[in-house]
Amino acid sequence: xxxxxxxxxxxxxxxxxxxxxxxxxxxxxxxxxxxxxxxxxxxxxxxxxxxxxxxxxxxxxxxxxxxxxxxxxxxxxxxxxxxxxxxxxxxxxxxxxxxxxxxxxxxxxxxxxxxxxxxxxxxxxxxxxxxxxxxxxxxxxxxxxxxxxxxxxxxxxxxxxxxxxxxxxxxxxxxxxxxxxxxxxxxxxxxxxxxxxxxxxxxxxxxxxxxxxxxxxxxxxxxxxxxxxxxxxxxxxxxxxxxxxxxxxxxxxxxxxxxxxxxxxxx
Amino acid sequence: xxxxxxxxxxxxxxxxxxxxxxxxxxxxxxxxxxxxxxxxxxxxxxxxxxxxxxxxxxxxxxxxxxxxxxxxxxxxxxxxxxxxxxxxxxxxxxxxxxxxxxxxxxxxxxxxxx
Numbered sequence: 001x002x003x004x005x006x007x008x009x010x011x012x013x014x015x016x017x018x019x020x021x022x023x024x025x026x027x028x029x030x031x032x033x034x035x036x037x038x039x040x041x042x043x044x045x046x047x048x049x050x051x052x053x054x055x056x057x058x059x060x061x062x063x064x065x066x067x068x069x070x071x072x073x074x075x076x077x078x079x080x081x082x083x084x085x086x087x088x089x090x091x092x093x094x095x096x097x098x099x100x101x102x103x104x105x106x107x108x109x110x111x112x113x114x115x116x117x118x119x120x121x122x123x124x125x126x127x128x129x130x131x132x133x134x135x136x137x138x139x140x141x142x143x144x145x146x147x148x149x150x151x152x153x154x155x156x157x158x159x160x161x162x163x164x165x166x167x168x169x170x171x172x173x174x175x176x177x178x179x180x181x182x183x184x185x186x187x188x189x190x191x192x193x194x195x196x197x198x199x200x201x202x203x204x205x206x207x208x209x210x211x212x213x214x215x216x217x218x219x220x221x222x223x224x225x226x227x228x229x230x231x232x233x234x235x236x237x238x239x240x241x242x243x244x245x246x247x248x249x250x251x252x253x254x255x256x257x258x259x260x261x262x263x264x265x266x267x
Numbered sequence: 268x269x270x271x272x273x274x275x276x277x278x279x280x281x282x283x284x285x286x287x288x289x290x291x292x293x294x295x296x297x298x299x300x301x302x303x304x305x306x307x308x309x310x311x312x313x314x315x316x317x318x319x320x321x322x323x324x325x326x327x328x329x330x331x332x333x334x335x336x337x338x339x340x341x342x343x344x345x346x347x348x349x350x351x352x353x354x355x356x357x358x359x360x361x362x363x364x365x366x367x368x369x370x371x372x373x374x375x376x377x378x379x380x381x
Binding site for chain 2: 022026029030032033034035036037038040041044055056058059060062063064066067070
């Protein structure tokens with residue numbers, strides 16, 4: 001027995017509600033035709049409700065997923081839109097790297113400033129013939145804890161002659177390669193990690209200069225980089241946040257532009 | 268698929284069934300649904316969502332077009348385009364060759380359906 005018209009109207013009402021689940025552009029073009037097709041199917045006496053209802057339910061699930069995916073593809077995955085987003089993301093990444101690396105270099109180079117003067121002054125005094133023990137200021141600097149600049153005088157073989165610096169009770173000595181470089185080039189500015197026990201526990205902004213004259217050798221002026229590295233870390237965080245912010249803006253801009261320029265189905 | 272170019276790959280069952288249905292002439296959505304459900308029409312059980320989604324994509328690809336005629340303003344009538352006819356003919360030829368081959372291998376009784 002065919003269901004009463006009231007039952008058909010209820011089914012139409014339910015189908016009408018289900019049509020609201022389709023993407024708006026699709027719905028605007030096809031909802032009326034789909035409603036009419038469903039109405040035609042309900043009135044077709046050769047098609048039982050037991051066949052029609054499961055068919056329409058399966059169709060709803062399948063076509064809703066398909067049309068929403070198609071809308072997403074047409075809205076956000078257009079090649080031009082993706083290309084623009086990738087280019088902008090690339091530019092923002094370069095900017096983010098610049099935002100980190102430029103201040104980081106400025107901070108790192110600035111960390112050498114007092115040492116350049118200290119090493120130059122000490123080398124000049126030694127070249128004038130002042131004894132290392134007299135030329136190196138008195139006092140001891142625990143370079144693992146103190147942020148004060150310090151100086152060390154070495155002989156031509158790289159053995160310490162006089163030193164303000166102490167690390168585990170000893171005068172630290174940079175690798176031989178540093179002295180070899182300075183012997184050839186006159187000066188070297190390095191981030192030095194003297195051994196603290198078995199570990200590299202401290203980083204030093206070191207300036208090593210050649211001492212010429214009757215008693216050739218080397219002078220090293222250094223300073224613990226703890227504060228500078230803390231500032232570099234702050235710069236890294238700020239640059240990282242700026243980069244994430246730029247990527248977020250690009251994402252929002254791409255999504256908005258994609259949404260407002262989306263293609264509608266052929267009417 | 269590019270607009271204006273007949274597809275070279277086999278058609279999907281839904282597209283083939285819709286093209287086959289419209290080969291008879293202009294039809295509205297429910298008539299297409301009925302045709303495609305029949306075994307001789309492709310045996311594809313289409314609901315309105317799949318039907319109109321497929322028709323939209325086929326219109327975009329230039330295989331079908333809205334005819335503009337209607338006995339009811341809520342019904343949309345569709346017809347094959349020249350490209351749609353070419354595409355259907357190509358697909359039928361491909362299937363015909365496959366069926367001929369199946370018959371020659373004794374996989375299909377002459378005049379019967381698999």
